[in-house]
Amino acid sequence: MKLKRFLSVMAVFVLSACAVGSQPAAKFDVVMEEFEFTPSSFTVSAGQPVVITFQNEGAVEHDFVVEKIDVSSVSTEGVGMGEHHMAGEHSEFDLHISTSAGGTSVLKFTANTPGSYRILCSVPGHEEAGMVGELIVVEN
Numbered sequence: 001m002k003l004k005r006f007l008s009v010m011a012v013f014v015l016s017a018c019a020v021g022s023q024p025a026a027k028f029d030v031v032m033e034e035f036e037f038t039p040s041s042f043t044v045s046a047g048q049p050v051v052i053t054f055q056n057e058g059a060v061e062h063d064f065v066v067e068k069i070d071v072s073s074v075s076t077e078g079v080g081m082g083e084h085h086m087a088g089e090h091s092e093f094d095l096h097i098s099t100s101a102g103g104t105s106v107l108k109f110t111a112n113t114p115g116s117y118r119i120l121c122s123v124p125g126h127e128e129a130g131m132v133g134e135l136i137v138v139e140n
C-alpha cells in the first residue's frame with residue numbers, strides 16, 4: 001500500500017518534469033507599417049521557444065531588431081533576398097529580421113535570460129519616428 005502511494009507520487013514528478021521540457025511555443029502575429037509594430041510588446045518565458053510571424057503592410061521595408069539579448073535556436077524564414085539596407089552591419093544585432101514591403105517573414109528564437117529588452121526598426125529614421133517595442137522575458 002505504501003509502495004503504491006510512493007510510486008504514484010513519483011509518477012507525478014516525472015510527468016511534471018516532462019511538461020517543463022516540452023513547453024509549447026509562444027506565437028505572435030505582428031503587423032509592421034509606418035511606423036509601428038502591432039502589437040509592440042511581447043512577454044515570453046526564459047527557455048520558451050518563440051515564433052513571431054511578421055506581415056509588412058507598409059510601403060517600405062521594415063525590420064525587427066533587439067540589439068543585445070542572450071538568445072539561442074535563432075532561425076528566420078521568408079526574408080527578402082539581399083535587399084536589406086545594411087547587410088554589412090546587421091550581424092552585430094543578436095536578433096534581427098527584415099521584411100520587405102508587402103512581405104511576410106518568420107523569426108524563431110529562445111530567450112535565455114529574464115529581463116526587459118528594447119525592440120526597434122533599424123531602417124534609418126524609423127526608430128526616431130516611434131517604431132519601437134519591448135520584449136519582456138520572465139523567469140520560467
Ligand SMILES: [Cu+2]
Binds near residue numbers: 061062121122123131
Ligand atoms: Cu521600419
